[in-house]
Amino acid sequence: MSFNLHNIVISNREEVLEEFKKIGVDGGGAGVMAPKAFHYLFKVYDLTPKQANILKQEMLGKGGDAAVARGCVDASIEKTDILLIGTEKQFRAAIKKLRLQPFRLARLAEQLEETLVNLRGRKVRTLECRGKHLVLGERTLVMGILNVTPDSFSDGGKFNNLESAVEQARRMVDEGADIIDLGGESTHPGYEPISVDEEIRRITPVIKVLVQEFDVPISIDTTKAEVARVALEEGAHIINDQWSLRADPRMAGVVAEYGAPLVMMHNQNGTDYHDLMGDMIRFFRESMDIALKAGVERNNIIVDPGIGFGKTVEQNIEAMRRLKELDCLGLPVLLGTSRKSMIGKTLDLPPDQRVEGTGATVALGIAAGVDIVRVHDVKEMVRISRMTDAIVRHASH
Incomplete structure (x- = not known):
């Protein structure tokens, strides 16, 4: 038997x-x-042979291991990436020794410690949104997309006037949206940039009504500091920056001044990467440094992997498959896949027929630990989120 x-x-x-x-x-x-x-595989980039050899020695001494490039042992190469392999116990033992080592390895020890803490999981907490409150970690939050643009890729400018925009916001809130994300400038491939004044003209009348009529927080999708300032003055609650503070150097200061939560999305010109997820993590760390130096509170930062931006279809799918690697940052994650070209090209479908493909990405994102999903089809994605939460988060509704 x-x-x-x-x-x-x-x-x-x-x-x-x-x-x-x-x-x-x-x-x-x-x-x-x-x-x-818990067994971990950590990748560290661009080490000297001295740094890598010490790291490998310390991991081997604690029962773990490390993989380096050929030529590292005899220093016949200038740089190497390294894969560190071990259990949490082995890493913690190695960290104690690394704190005593030269060649900036003490700083690496601190980063390893931070990462181990982050990988223990994000605690349930309340995100303060300038008088509104969102609980992160209990269930997946749904952000409804409201584009007040004449050239939106997904809804063809259907909500490009005050009455239709407010009615759409009302519909999304009734269907279960936790946040409304208002955008005044299209960002699809080949879009025509608009001026600050035009973007303000488009969104201001809508913000005035939304903040008065609805209890949910209003997010503003913009890369311009002056647009963000006007929106926050009108009562908006969250800034969603598709260039992670890179498009306008004043944006970080505005967000800090108003104490608003900040969504930082990964983006780049072109699709060349040394290492997709490694480059994305570096990008977020650099933007986090910009935010923190400007006075933005760490607890107010949310990251978005930027599906559909600066990536090929294959790279978007890889990023989806590796979403859990963002956990090392210890920050909430927003996922925006709704009706994206990744889905359209995979299924050969136009934007208005991508609800099932969106649902698949939403469910997989929640299984990977994302906290917020940004969607067009609120009713359907709320249902998918609740069902996935029941399995993944043990959440009942």
């Missing part, structure tokens, strides 16, 4: 502690063994 044996899949510390509890493990023993249950 065979033994009853199977593999256990766990995604966080709480889940492994629950498995220990099921078989009656002593509480003290569970705390000791939990760091042994």
